[in-house]
Amino acid sequence: MNKKKIFNKLQEIVGKDYVSDDQEELFIYSMDPGASEPRSVDFVAMPESVEQVQNIVRLANEEKIPIIPMGGGLTLSGLVIPVNSGIVLDMKRMNKILEIDETNRYAKIEAGVSAGKLFSYLEKNYPNLEVSIPDAPPSVTIAGNTLIHGSGFLSQKYGNHGDMLNGLEVVLPNGEVCRMGSCAVSDHWFTRGPIPDFIGLFTSSFGTMGVATKLSIKLYPKPKMRDLVFGIYKEPELSTQLIWNVTQTELAEDILLGVQGKPDWMAGYVFIITYITGKNQDELDKKEKKLKRIYRKNGARYMKAPPRIREVFLEKPQFAAKAADFRKGGGFEYVGSFFPLSQAPEAIKRGIEISEKYGIIPTLGARVIDRAHNVMVFFSYSFNRADSEDMQNARNALHDTNVMSLELGGIPWKGELGAQQLILERMDPNYKYLLETIRNQLDPHGIMNPGNWEVK
Ligand SMILES: Cc1cc2nc3c(=O)[nH]c(=O)nc-3n(C[C@H](O)[C@H](O)[C@H](O)COP(=O)(O)OP(=O)(O)OC[C@H]3O[C@@H](n4cnc5c(N)ncnc54)[C@H](O)[C@@H]3O)c2cc1C
Numbered sequence: 119m120n121k122k123k124i125f126n127k128l129q130e131i132v133g134k135d136y137v138s139d140d141q142e143e144l145f146i147y148s149m150d151p152g153a154s155e156p157r158s159v160d161f162v163a164m165p166e167s168v169e170q171v172q173n174i175v176r177l178a179n180e181e182k183i184p185i186i187p188m189g190g191g192l193t194l195s196g197l198v199i200p201v202n203s204g205i206v207l208d209m210k211r212m213n214k215i216l217e218i219d220e221t222n223r224y225a226k227i228e229a230g231v232s233a234g235k236l237f238s239y240l241e242k243n244y245p246n247l248e249v250s251i252p253d254a255p256p257s258v259t260i261a262g263n264t265l266i267h268g269s270g271f272l273s274q275k276y277g278n279h280g281d282m283l284n285g286l287e288v289v290l291p292n293g294e295v296c297r298m299g300s301c302a303v304s305d306h307w308f309t310r311g312p313i314p315d316f317i318g319l320f321t322s323s324f325g326t327m328g329v330a331t332k333l334s335i336k337l338y339p340k341p342k343m344r345d346l347v348f349g350i351y352k353e354p355e356l357s358t359q360l361i362w363n364v365t366q367t368e369l370a371e372d373i374l375l376g377v378q379g380k381p382d383w384m385a386g387y388v389f390i391i392t393y394i395t396g397k398n399q400d401e402l403d404k405k406e407k408k409l410k411r412i413y414r415k416n417g418a419r420y421m422k423a424p425p426r427i428r429e430v431f432l433e434k435p436q437f438a439a440k441a442a443d444f445r446k447g448g449g450f451e452y453v454g455s456f457f458p459l460s461q462a463p464e465a466i467k468r469g470i471e472i473s474e475k476y477g478i479i480p481t482l483g484a485r486v487i488d489r490a491h492n493v494m495v496f497f498s499y500s501f502n503r504a505d506s507e508d509m510q511n512a513r514n515a516l517h518d519t520n521v522m523s524l525e526l527g528g529i530p531w532k533g534e535l536g537a538q539q540l541i542l543e544r545m546d547p548n549y550k551y552l553l554e555t556i557r558n559q560l561d562p563h564g565i566m567n568p569g570n571w572e573v574k
Contacts, residue, residue, distance in 0.1 A: 121160065124181050128163050128205070131173045136164040136211065147188075147199075147206045153451040153501060153512045154196030154534060162206045168287070168295060168331045171207070175329065176293040178205060178565045186567050187325040189262025190232065192254055194452050195534035197266075197324050201569025207329060209259065215239055216332065218247075222308045223337040224284050225249060229261035229330045233435070236260055240337070248272070248340040250279060253436040261330050266532045267322050267456075269485050269494055271372045271393065271434060272338055274365075277488040279335075280321040284308055287332035288320060291561035299334070307334030319556065322532075325567040327560060341395030344371070345402045346431055348423035349413040350387040354463040357388065357484075360416040361459060364392055365489045367412065369405050371395050373486040374431075377466060379479035388466065390418060391431055449503040451512050454496035454531040455523035459486075462493040468522045469497045476515040494531060495523075538571055 121139070128137040138144065139161050149156040160183065165171045178185045184204030191198045191208075200206065212230035218240070219226070225236060233249075234256025240247055250272030252263050260279075263270075267280040276282065285299030285307035298317050301307040310317055320327050351360075357375060364370055372393040378384045390413070394405040410420045423431070430436060457465050462484055473480040481498040497519050501512040520530045520537040524544055530537040542550060554573040560566075 119181060119183060124177065124183060124205075125161065127177050128161060128174065131170050131177070132163050132165055136166070138162050147191075147208075150191055150194060150196055150199060151449060152194035152196060152534075153449060153499070153509050153516065154199055157196075157199045157201065158203045159200055159206055160203045162208055164208045164211045166211045168289065171212075171289045171329050171331055172293045172295065174205065174207065175289050175291065175565070179291070179293065179563050182563055183565065184568050185325075185329070185565050187329045189230065189259030190255070190257045191262075192258045193262070193266060193532045194450070195532050195537070197532065197534070197567075197570065201535065201567075204565075204568075209261070209329075212331065218244055218337070219306070219308070220244060220247065222306060223247065223339075224308055224334045225337055226285075226307050226332065226334045227260060228332055229259065231260055232257050233260055233263060236335075237434070244337075246340055247337040249335060249337055250276065250282060251435055252279070256435060260335055261333055264333065264335060265321055265330060266324070268532075269487055273485060273487045274370055274372045274393075274489065276336070276338060278492070278494075280318075281488075282336040283317055283321070283333060284310060284336055285332075285334035286317050286320060286330055288328040288330050290328045291563075291566050295331070296328070301334065324570045326557060326570050327566065329566075341371070342397050343399070343402055344393060344395050344432065345406070346423060346428065347392045347394060347406050347409045347413070348421050348427065349390045349392075349418040350421055351390070351416075351418040352387060353417070354388050354466040356417045357390075357463045357466070358459055360390065360413070360418055361462075361486055361490050361493070363412050363416060364390075364409065365486065367408060369394055369409060370486075374483060375462075375466070375486075376483035377470060378481055379473075380481075391423075449509065449512070450498055450500040451516055452496060452498045453516055453519060453533075453537075454494050455519070455528040456487075456531055457493050457495055457523070457526065457528035459490045459493050461526045461528060462495055465495045465523065465526055465528060468526070469495065469519065472497070472515050472518045472522065473499070475518070476511050478512070478515060495528070535569065539574075542571070542573060 144159040188198040209230035212228040217226040233251040250270040252270045264279040285301040299310045396402040469482045484495045499512040499515045501508045
Protein backbone atom coordinates (compact mmCIF):
# COMPACT_ATOMS: atom_id res chain seq x y z
CA MET A 119 0.00 0.00 0.00
CA ASN A 120 1.33 3.39 -0.97
CA LYS A 121 0.37 5.45 2.07
CA LYS A 122 1.67 8.72 0.70
CA LYS A 123 -0.42 8.34 -2.45
CA ILE A 124 -3.56 7.50 -0.47
CA PHE A 125 -2.99 10.45 1.85
CA ASN A 126 -2.61 12.84 -1.09
CA LYS A 127 -5.76 11.52 -2.75
CA LEU A 128 -7.72 11.84 0.48
CA GLN A 129 -6.49 15.43 0.75
CA GLU A 130 -7.72 16.10 -2.79
CA ILE A 131 -11.14 14.67 -1.90
CA VAL A 132 -11.88 16.25 1.49
CA GLY A 133 -9.37 19.10 1.71
CA LYS A 134 -6.19 19.20 3.73
CA ASP A 135 -7.83 20.13 7.02
CA TYR A 136 -10.08 17.09 7.04
CA VAL A 137 -7.68 14.21 6.65
CA SER A 138 -5.01 13.15 9.05
CA ASP A 139 -2.29 10.59 9.51
CA ASP A 140 -0.84 12.31 12.59
CA GLN A 141 -0.15 9.73 15.27
CA GLU A 142 -1.61 11.99 17.97
CA GLU A 143 -4.90 12.29 16.10
CA LEU A 144 -5.03 8.65 15.04
CA PHE A 145 -4.50 7.66 18.68
CA ILE A 146 -8.00 8.97 19.49
CA TYR A 147 -9.50 6.80 16.75
CA SER A 148 -7.52 3.72 17.79
CA MET A 149 -9.71 3.11 20.83
CA ASP A 150 -13.11 3.82 22.30
CA PRO A 151 -14.29 4.28 25.89
CA GLY A 152 -15.00 0.53 26.26
CA ALA A 153 -12.69 -2.35 27.13
CA SER A 154 -11.46 -3.23 23.61
CA GLU A 155 -7.71 -3.17 23.04
CA PRO A 156 -6.50 -0.23 20.90
CA ARG A 157 -5.97 -1.13 17.23
CA SER A 158 -4.07 0.71 14.55
CA VAL A 159 -5.57 3.28 12.18
CA ASP A 160 -3.96 4.49 8.92
CA PHE A 161 -6.02 7.64 8.26
CA VAL A 162 -9.02 9.53 9.45
CA ALA A 163 -11.04 11.44 6.86
CA MET A 164 -14.04 13.68 7.41
CA PRO A 165 -16.19 13.98 4.26
CA GLU A 166 -18.68 16.80 3.84
CA SER A 167 -20.81 15.49 0.97
CA VAL A 168 -22.13 12.33 -0.62
CA GLU A 169 -19.76 12.85 -3.57
CA GLN A 170 -16.78 12.94 -1.21
CA VAL A 171 -17.94 9.69 0.42
CA GLN A 172 -18.28 8.13 -3.05
CA ASN A 173 -14.77 9.22 -4.01
CA ILE A 174 -13.30 7.81 -0.82
CA VAL A 175 -15.08 4.50 -1.36
CA ARG A 176 -13.77 4.36 -4.94
CA LEU A 177 -10.26 5.12 -3.71
CA ALA A 178 -10.54 2.38 -1.08
CA ASN A 179 -11.51 -0.11 -3.79
CA GLU A 180 -8.56 0.89 -5.95
CA GLU A 181 -6.13 0.68 -3.06
CA LYS A 182 -7.83 -2.25 -1.27
CA ILE A 183 -7.83 -0.35 1.99
CA PRO A 184 -10.58 -0.78 4.61
CA ILE A 185 -13.13 1.91 5.43
CA ILE A 186 -14.70 2.14 8.86
CA PRO A 187 -17.78 4.40 9.00
CA MET A 188 -18.03 6.22 12.30
CA GLY A 189 -20.70 8.38 13.91
CA GLY A 190 -20.16 9.37 17.53
CA GLY A 191 -17.92 6.33 18.13
CA LEU A 192 -19.68 5.62 21.41
CA THR A 193 -21.03 2.08 21.09
CA LEU A 194 -18.32 1.03 23.58
CA SER A 195 -17.86 -2.34 21.86
CA GLY A 196 -15.05 -1.39 19.53
CA LEU A 197 -17.23 -1.29 16.41
CA VAL A 198 -15.46 1.71 14.90
CA ILE A 199 -11.93 0.66 15.79
CA PRO A 200 -10.43 -0.81 12.61
CA VAL A 201 -9.68 -4.52 12.75
CA ASN A 202 -7.20 -4.45 9.85
CA SER A 203 -6.23 -0.75 9.96
CA GLY A 204 -7.61 1.51 7.24
CA ILE A 205 -9.50 4.79 6.88
CA VAL A 206 -11.85 5.82 9.66
CA LEU A 207 -14.62 7.77 7.95
CA ASP A 208 -15.70 10.25 10.60
CA MET A 209 -19.15 11.43 9.47
CA LYS A 210 -19.56 14.38 11.85
CA ARG A 211 -19.28 17.07 9.16
CA MET A 212 -22.35 15.71 7.38
CA ASN A 213 -24.57 17.19 10.02
CA LYS A 214 -27.40 18.96 8.20
CA ILE A 215 -31.02 18.60 9.20
CA LEU A 216 -32.43 18.56 5.68
CA GLU A 217 -36.15 18.56 6.26
CA ILE A 218 -38.71 18.26 9.00
CA ASP A 219 -41.92 17.05 7.43
CA GLU A 220 -44.37 18.04 10.13
CA THR A 221 -47.48 16.65 8.46
CA ASN A 222 -45.95 13.27 7.69
CA ARG A 223 -43.96 13.24 10.94
CA TYR A 224 -40.44 12.49 9.86
CA ALA A 225 -37.03 14.14 9.86
CA LYS A 226 -34.70 13.76 6.90
CA ILE A 227 -31.14 14.25 8.03
CA GLU A 228 -27.54 13.66 7.07
CA ALA A 229 -25.79 10.74 8.70
CA GLY A 230 -23.58 12.86 10.96
CA VAL A 231 -26.45 14.64 12.75
CA SER A 232 -26.14 14.04 16.46
CA ALA A 233 -28.99 12.99 18.72
CA GLY A 234 -28.50 16.19 20.74
CA LYS A 235 -28.76 18.38 17.63
CA LEU A 236 -31.98 16.87 16.29
CA PHE A 237 -33.56 16.69 19.73
CA SER A 238 -32.89 20.34 20.54
CA TYR A 239 -33.80 21.51 17.03
CA LEU A 240 -37.22 19.91 17.40
CA GLU A 241 -37.66 21.27 20.90
CA LYS A 242 -37.03 24.77 19.64
CA ASN A 243 -38.82 24.69 16.29
CA TYR A 244 -41.41 21.90 16.47
CA PRO A 245 -42.55 21.74 20.10
CA ASN A 246 -45.38 19.34 19.20
CA LEU A 247 -43.04 16.69 17.85
CA GLU A 248 -40.25 14.61 19.31
CA VAL A 249 -37.73 11.99 18.30
CA SER A 250 -36.73 8.99 20.37
CA ILE A 251 -33.07 9.30 21.34
CA PRO A 252 -30.89 6.97 23.39
CA ASP A 253 -29.85 7.79 26.93
CA ALA A 254 -26.34 8.19 25.60
CA PRO A 255 -24.15 11.30 25.41
CA PRO A 256 -25.83 13.81 23.03
CA SER A 257 -22.89 13.65 20.61
CA VAL A 258 -23.87 10.17 19.39
CA THR A 259 -25.37 10.20 15.91
CA ILE A 260 -28.92 9.27 14.98
CA ALA A 261 -27.44 7.15 12.16
CA GLY A 262 -25.00 5.27 14.42
CA ASN A 263 -27.78 4.60 16.88
CA THR A 264 -30.53 3.53 14.49
CA LEU A 265 -28.06 1.40 12.54
CA ILE A 266 -27.28 -0.67 15.66
CA HIS A 267 -30.93 -1.18 16.65
CA GLY A 268 -30.54 1.26 19.54
CA SER A 269 -33.39 2.19 21.82
CA GLY A 270 -34.61 5.15 23.82
CA PHE A 271 -37.44 6.70 25.75
CA LEU A 272 -40.11 6.05 23.09
CA SER A 273 -39.07 2.47 22.35
CA GLN A 274 -41.58 0.85 24.67
CA LYS A 275 -44.34 2.52 22.72
CA TYR A 276 -42.98 2.54 19.18
CA GLY A 277 -40.19 -0.04 18.91
CA ASN A 278 -36.41 0.05 18.69
CA HIS A 279 -34.75 2.84 16.74
CA GLY A 280 -33.89 0.61 13.77
CA ASP A 281 -37.65 0.18 13.31
CA MET A 282 -38.07 3.96 13.22
CA LEU A 283 -36.05 4.29 10.03
CA ASN A 284 -38.31 5.31 7.15
CA GLY A 285 -35.67 5.59 4.50
CA LEU A 286 -31.95 5.36 3.98
CA GLU A 287 -29.47 6.64 1.42
CA VAL A 288 -26.22 4.72 1.28
CA VAL A 289 -23.04 4.74 -0.71
CA LEU A 290 -22.65 1.09 -1.62
CA PRO A 291 -19.22 -0.56 -1.43
CA ASN A 292 -18.81 0.02 -5.20
CA GLY A 293 -19.25 3.78 -4.75
CA GLU A 294 -22.79 4.01 -6.18
CA VAL A 295 -25.55 5.81 -4.28
CA CYS A 296 -28.65 3.80 -3.42
CA ARG A 297 -31.87 5.00 -1.78
CA MET A 298 -34.04 2.58 0.12
CA GLY A 299 -37.62 2.82 1.29
CA SER A 300 -40.26 5.05 -0.31
CA CYS A 301 -37.50 7.53 -1.25
CA ALA A 302 -36.38 4.99 -3.87
CA VAL A 303 -39.62 5.74 -5.70
CA SER A 304 -41.02 9.00 -4.38
CA ASP A 305 -39.86 12.37 -3.03
CA HIS A 306 -41.46 11.54 0.32
CA TRP A 307 -39.25 9.64 2.76
CA PHE A 308 -42.26 8.41 4.71
CA THR A 309 -42.22 4.59 4.74
CA ARG A 310 -40.10 1.50 4.10
CA GLY A 311 -42.68 -0.44 2.11
CA PRO A 312 -44.47 -1.59 0.14
CA ILE A 313 -41.42 -2.67 -1.83
CA PRO A 314 -38.80 -5.29 -0.85
CA ASP A 315 -37.26 -3.89 2.34
CA PHE A 316 -33.45 -3.79 2.19
CA ILE A 317 -32.96 -1.29 5.00
CA GLY A 318 -32.69 -4.25 7.36
CA LEU A 319 -29.51 -5.28 5.57
CA PHE A 320 -27.87 -2.11 6.86
CA THR A 321 -29.07 -2.30 10.48
CA SER A 322 -26.76 -4.10 12.91
CA SER A 323 -24.39 -4.88 10.05
CA PHE A 324 -21.87 -2.49 11.64
CA GLY A 325 -20.83 -0.60 8.53
CA THR A 326 -20.07 -3.75 6.54
CA MET A 327 -22.65 -3.13 3.80
CA GLY A 328 -22.01 0.49 2.87
CA VAL A 329 -21.88 4.05 4.19
CA ALA A 330 -25.18 5.65 5.17
CA THR A 331 -25.28 9.28 4.04
CA LYS A 332 -28.91 10.30 4.69
CA LEU A 333 -31.82 8.87 6.56
CA SER A 334 -35.38 9.55 7.50
CA ILE A 335 -36.51 8.92 11.06
CA LYS A 336 -40.02 8.90 12.44
CA LEU A 337 -41.20 11.72 14.69
CA TYR A 338 -43.96 11.37 17.24
CA PRO A 339 -46.52 13.59 18.95
CA LYS A 340 -45.00 15.17 22.03
CA PRO A 341 -47.06 14.83 25.19
CA LYS A 342 -47.77 17.91 27.30
CA MET A 343 -46.69 16.34 30.56
CA ARG A 344 -44.54 13.43 31.60
CA ASP A 345 -43.97 11.78 34.95
CA LEU A 346 -42.67 8.54 36.37
CA VAL A 347 -43.96 5.88 38.72
CA PHE A 348 -41.24 4.28 40.78
CA GLY A 349 -41.39 0.87 42.44
CA ILE A 350 -39.03 -1.66 43.98
CA TYR A 351 -39.08 -5.39 44.56
CA LYS A 352 -36.69 -8.07 45.72
CA GLU A 353 -37.07 -10.98 43.33
CA PRO A 354 -36.15 -10.49 39.65
CA GLU A 355 -38.64 -13.34 38.86
CA LEU A 356 -41.47 -10.93 39.55
CA SER A 357 -40.45 -8.86 36.54
CA THR A 358 -42.16 -10.95 33.86
CA GLN A 359 -45.71 -10.77 35.15
CA LEU A 360 -45.28 -7.20 36.35
CA ILE A 361 -44.10 -6.00 32.94
CA TRP A 362 -46.73 -8.04 31.16
CA ASN A 363 -49.46 -6.47 33.26
CA VAL A 364 -48.10 -2.94 32.93
CA THR A 365 -47.77 -3.20 29.15
CA GLN A 366 -51.24 -4.71 28.92
CA THR A 367 -52.69 -1.41 30.23
CA GLU A 368 -51.13 0.68 27.40
CA LEU A 369 -50.35 3.33 30.03
CA ALA A 370 -46.59 3.24 29.77
CA GLU A 371 -44.48 5.41 27.52
CA ASP A 372 -41.23 3.84 28.68
CA ILE A 373 -40.37 1.12 31.21
CA LEU A 374 -36.94 0.74 32.76
CA LEU A 375 -35.71 -1.82 35.25
CA GLY A 376 -32.53 -1.31 37.24
CA VAL A 377 -30.27 -3.11 39.67
CA GLN A 378 -27.56 -1.09 41.33
CA GLY A 379 -25.18 -2.16 44.09
CA LYS A 380 -24.73 1.54 44.90
CA PRO A 381 -26.05 3.61 46.64
CA ASP A 382 -26.42 1.14 49.52
CA TRP A 383 -30.19 1.55 49.84
CA MET A 384 -30.66 0.23 46.28
CA ALA A 385 -28.57 -2.92 46.80
CA GLY A 386 -30.59 -6.13 46.72
CA TYR A 387 -33.58 -4.56 44.94
CA VAL A 388 -34.81 -4.36 41.41
CA PHE A 389 -36.38 -1.01 40.67
CA ILE A 390 -38.96 -0.33 38.01
CA ILE A 391 -39.69 3.05 36.50
CA THR A 392 -42.77 3.40 34.35
CA TYR A 393 -43.05 6.67 32.47
CA ILE A 394 -46.51 8.08 31.96
CA THR A 395 -47.70 11.03 29.92
CA GLY A 396 -50.81 13.15 29.87
CA LYS A 397 -52.52 16.41 29.08
CA ASN A 398 -52.86 17.51 32.70
CA GLN A 399 -52.04 16.55 36.28
CA ASP A 400 -55.38 14.85 36.73
CA GLU A 401 -54.66 12.43 33.89
CA LEU A 402 -51.22 11.70 35.30
CA ASP A 403 -52.67 11.08 38.78
CA LYS A 404 -55.20 8.60 37.41
CA LYS A 405 -52.52 6.70 35.53
CA GLU A 406 -50.26 6.68 38.55
CA LYS A 407 -53.05 5.28 40.70
CA LYS A 408 -53.69 2.42 38.28
CA LEU A 409 -50.01 1.57 38.06
CA LYS A 410 -49.60 1.64 41.85
CA ARG A 411 -52.33 -0.97 42.04
CA ILE A 412 -50.59 -3.15 39.45
CA TYR A 413 -47.24 -2.79 41.21
CA ARG A 414 -48.77 -3.92 44.52
CA LYS A 415 -50.70 -6.83 43.00
CA ASN A 416 -47.46 -8.10 41.45
CA GLY A 417 -45.33 -7.93 44.59
CA ALA A 418 -43.61 -4.58 43.98
CA ARG A 419 -43.64 -1.70 46.44
CA TYR A 420 -44.58 1.71 45.09
CA MET A 421 -42.23 4.45 46.27
CA LYS A 422 -42.55 8.17 45.88
CA ALA A 423 -39.44 8.83 43.85
CA PRO A 424 -36.91 11.00 45.70
CA PRO A 425 -36.66 14.40 43.89
CA ARG A 426 -33.08 13.72 42.79
CA ILE A 427 -34.08 10.44 41.18
CA ARG A 428 -37.05 12.08 39.45
CA GLU A 429 -34.79 14.80 38.14
CA VAL A 430 -32.18 12.36 36.81
CA PHE A 431 -34.69 10.03 35.21
CA LEU A 432 -36.90 12.69 33.67
CA GLU A 433 -33.97 14.35 31.94
CA LYS A 434 -33.80 13.58 28.18
CA PRO A 435 -31.38 12.09 27.48
CA GLN A 436 -30.78 10.83 30.96
CA PHE A 437 -27.16 11.03 31.73
CA ALA A 438 -27.02 7.26 32.09
CA ALA A 439 -23.33 7.33 32.80
CA LYS A 440 -24.17 8.70 36.23
CA ALA A 441 -25.46 5.26 37.08
CA ALA A 442 -22.22 3.55 36.16
CA ASP A 443 -19.67 2.75 38.80
CA PHE A 444 -16.78 4.70 37.41
CA ARG A 445 -13.59 3.73 39.10
CA LYS A 446 -10.34 5.56 39.07
CA GLY A 447 -9.24 5.51 35.44
CA GLY A 448 -12.84 5.79 34.33
CA GLY A 449 -13.70 3.09 31.85
CA PHE A 450 -16.84 1.11 31.43
CA GLU A 451 -18.09 -1.37 28.96
CA TYR A 452 -21.81 -1.18 28.60
CA VAL A 453 -23.28 -4.05 26.72
CA GLY A 454 -26.72 -5.43 26.31
CA SER A 455 -28.62 -8.33 24.91
CA PHE A 456 -32.06 -8.67 23.45
CA PHE A 457 -34.20 -11.19 25.37
CA PRO A 458 -37.72 -12.46 25.16
CA LEU A 459 -39.60 -11.17 28.21
CA SER A 460 -39.78 -14.68 29.69
CA GLN A 461 -35.97 -14.87 29.91
CA ALA A 462 -35.24 -11.38 31.19
CA PRO A 463 -35.43 -12.12 34.96
CA GLU A 464 -32.96 -15.02 34.68
CA ALA A 465 -30.65 -12.80 32.61
CA ILE A 466 -30.75 -10.16 35.35
CA LYS A 467 -29.99 -12.74 38.05
CA ARG A 468 -27.10 -14.17 36.07
CA GLY A 469 -25.83 -10.68 35.30
CA ILE A 470 -25.63 -9.97 39.03
CA GLU A 471 -23.75 -13.24 39.56
CA ILE A 472 -21.29 -12.41 36.78
CA SER A 473 -20.63 -8.95 38.26
CA GLU A 474 -20.04 -10.47 41.70
CA LYS A 475 -17.80 -13.21 40.29
CA TYR A 476 -15.54 -10.50 38.84
CA GLY A 477 -15.71 -8.18 41.85
CA ILE A 478 -17.65 -5.50 39.95
CA ILE A 479 -20.47 -3.63 41.70
CA PRO A 480 -23.65 -4.81 39.94
CA THR A 481 -25.01 -2.12 37.63
CA LEU A 482 -27.51 -3.50 35.21
CA GLY A 483 -31.05 -3.08 34.06
CA ALA A 484 -33.45 -3.39 31.21
CA ARG A 485 -35.51 -1.35 28.80
CA VAL A 486 -38.79 -2.77 27.60
CA ILE A 487 -39.16 -2.50 23.84
CA ASP A 488 -42.43 -2.41 21.91
CA ARG A 489 -44.87 -3.64 24.57
CA ALA A 490 -42.39 -6.26 25.76
CA HIS A 491 -42.01 -7.98 22.42
CA ASN A 492 -38.35 -7.63 23.30
CA VAL A 493 -36.46 -6.66 26.45
CA MET A 494 -33.03 -5.13 26.14
CA VAL A 495 -31.14 -6.15 29.27
CA PHE A 496 -27.99 -4.11 29.79
CA PHE A 497 -24.93 -4.92 31.84
CA SER A 498 -22.34 -2.35 32.77
CA TYR A 499 -18.85 -3.46 33.77
CA SER A 500 -16.57 -0.75 35.01
CA PHE A 501 -12.80 -0.88 35.10
CA ASN A 502 -9.73 1.20 35.71
CA ARG A 503 -8.27 1.95 32.29
CA ALA A 504 -4.81 2.35 33.81
CA ASP A 505 -4.91 -1.21 35.13
CA SER A 506 -4.62 -3.86 32.40
CA GLU A 507 -5.69 -6.70 34.74
CA ASP A 508 -8.81 -4.81 35.67
CA MET A 509 -9.60 -4.25 31.99
CA GLN A 510 -9.14 -7.94 31.30
CA ASN A 511 -11.47 -8.65 34.21
CA ALA A 512 -14.19 -6.54 32.52
CA ARG A 513 -13.58 -8.33 29.21
CA ASN A 514 -13.96 -11.72 30.92
CA ALA A 515 -17.22 -10.54 32.49
CA LEU A 516 -18.35 -9.43 29.07
CA HIS A 517 -17.50 -12.80 27.52
CA ASP A 518 -19.43 -14.65 30.25
CA THR A 519 -22.37 -12.32 29.63
CA ASN A 520 -22.39 -13.04 25.90
CA VAL A 521 -22.28 -16.80 26.52
CA MET A 522 -25.01 -16.54 29.14
CA SER A 523 -27.21 -14.44 26.84
CA LEU A 524 -27.01 -16.97 24.04
CA GLU A 525 -27.61 -19.86 26.45
CA LEU A 526 -30.81 -18.21 27.60
CA GLY A 527 -32.01 -17.65 24.04
CA GLY A 528 -31.08 -13.97 23.89
CA ILE A 529 -28.78 -12.23 21.40
CA PRO A 530 -25.91 -9.90 22.36
CA TRP A 531 -26.61 -6.35 21.14
CA LYS A 532 -23.97 -4.22 19.33
CA GLY A 533 -21.63 -7.14 19.97
CA GLU A 534 -17.89 -6.67 19.92
CA LEU A 535 -15.82 -9.03 17.74
CA GLY A 536 -15.96 -11.90 20.28
CA ALA A 537 -19.74 -11.62 20.60
CA GLN A 538 -20.17 -11.54 16.82
CA GLN A 539 -18.25 -14.81 16.53
CA LEU A 540 -20.30 -16.44 19.30
CA ILE A 541 -23.48 -15.41 17.46
CA LEU A 542 -22.15 -16.70 14.13
CA GLU A 543 -21.26 -20.05 15.74
CA ARG A 544 -24.90 -20.54 16.61
CA MET A 545 -26.41 -19.05 13.49
CA ASP A 546 -28.44 -21.12 11.05
CA PRO A 547 -25.86 -22.12 8.35
CA ASN A 548 -28.14 -20.88 5.59
CA TYR A 549 -28.46 -17.48 7.25
CA LYS A 550 -24.68 -17.33 7.40
CA TYR A 551 -24.48 -18.36 3.77
CA LEU A 552 -26.89 -15.60 2.81
CA LEU A 553 -24.95 -13.03 4.82
CA GLU A 554 -21.63 -14.03 3.30
CA THR A 555 -23.00 -14.21 -0.24
CA ILE A 556 -24.67 -10.80 -0.10
CA ARG A 557 -21.61 -9.25 1.43
CA ASN A 558 -19.19 -10.75 -1.09
CA GLN A 559 -21.46 -9.68 -3.90
CA LEU A 560 -21.74 -6.10 -2.64
CA ASP A 561 -18.15 -5.77 -1.49
CA PRO A 562 -15.87 -8.04 -3.54
CA HIS A 563 -12.72 -6.28 -2.30
CA GLY A 564 -13.73 -6.61 1.35
CA ILE A 565 -13.25 -2.91 2.11
CA MET A 566 -16.24 -2.30 4.39
CA ASN A 567 -15.29 -2.62 8.07
CA PRO A 568 -13.63 -6.02 7.53
CA GLY A 569 -13.26 -8.25 10.57
CA ASN A 570 -16.83 -7.51 11.67
CA TRP A 571 -19.45 -10.21 11.02
CA GLU A 572 -16.68 -12.21 9.38
CA VAL A 573 -18.00 -15.65 8.46
CA LYS A 574 -14.98 -17.91 8.99
C1 LIG B 1 -23.36 6.49 28.86
C2 LIG B 1 -23.93 5.77 27.69
C3 LIG B 1 -25.28 5.50 27.64
C4 LIG B 1 -25.83 4.86 26.53
N1 LIG B 1 -27.18 4.65 26.48
C5 LIG B 1 -27.75 4.11 25.37
C6 LIG B 1 -29.17 3.98 25.25
O1 LIG B 1 -29.94 4.35 26.13
N2 LIG B 1 -29.67 3.42 24.13
C7 LIG B 1 -28.87 3.02 23.09
O2 LIG B 1 -29.37 2.57 22.07
N3 LIG B 1 -27.52 3.13 23.18
C8 LIG B 1 -26.94 3.65 24.28
N4 LIG B 1 -25.57 3.77 24.37
C9 LIG B 1 -24.72 3.12 23.34
C10 LIG B 1 -24.27 4.03 22.19
O3 LIG B 1 -23.60 5.14 22.66
C11 LIG B 1 -25.39 4.52 21.34
O4 LIG B 1 -26.14 3.45 20.83
C12 LIG B 1 -24.96 5.44 20.21
O5 LIG B 1 -26.11 6.07 19.73
C13 LIG B 1 -24.27 4.84 19.06
O6 LIG B 1 -24.15 5.89 18.09
P1 LIG B 1 -22.74 6.40 17.61
O7 LIG B 1 -22.97 7.56 16.73
O8 LIG B 1 -21.81 6.57 18.75
O9 LIG B 1 -22.34 5.12 16.75
P2 LIG B 1 -20.89 4.62 16.32
O10 LIG B 1 -20.25 3.93 17.48
O11 LIG B 1 -20.13 5.67 15.67
O12 LIG B 1 -21.30 3.53 15.21
C14 LIG B 1 -22.08 2.42 15.50
C15 LIG B 1 -22.04 1.43 14.35
O13 LIG B 1 -22.68 2.00 13.23
C16 LIG B 1 -21.79 2.12 12.14
N5 LIG B 1 -22.05 3.40 11.51
C17 LIG B 1 -22.03 4.63 12.09
N6 LIG B 1 -22.32 5.57 11.19
C18 LIG B 1 -22.50 4.93 10.01
C19 LIG B 1 -22.79 5.36 8.70
N7 LIG B 1 -22.98 6.62 8.41
N8 LIG B 1 -22.90 4.41 7.75
C20 LIG B 1 -22.72 3.11 8.00
N9 LIG B 1 -22.44 2.65 9.22
C21 LIG B 1 -22.33 3.54 10.23
C22 LIG B 1 -20.40 2.03 12.70
O14 LIG B 1 -19.48 1.49 11.79
C23 LIG B 1 -20.62 1.11 13.90
O15 LIG B 1 -20.57 -0.23 13.47
C24 LIG B 1 -25.00 4.43 25.47
C25 LIG B 1 -23.63 4.71 25.52
C26 LIG B 1 -23.10 5.39 26.60
C27 LIG B 1 -21.64 5.71 26.59
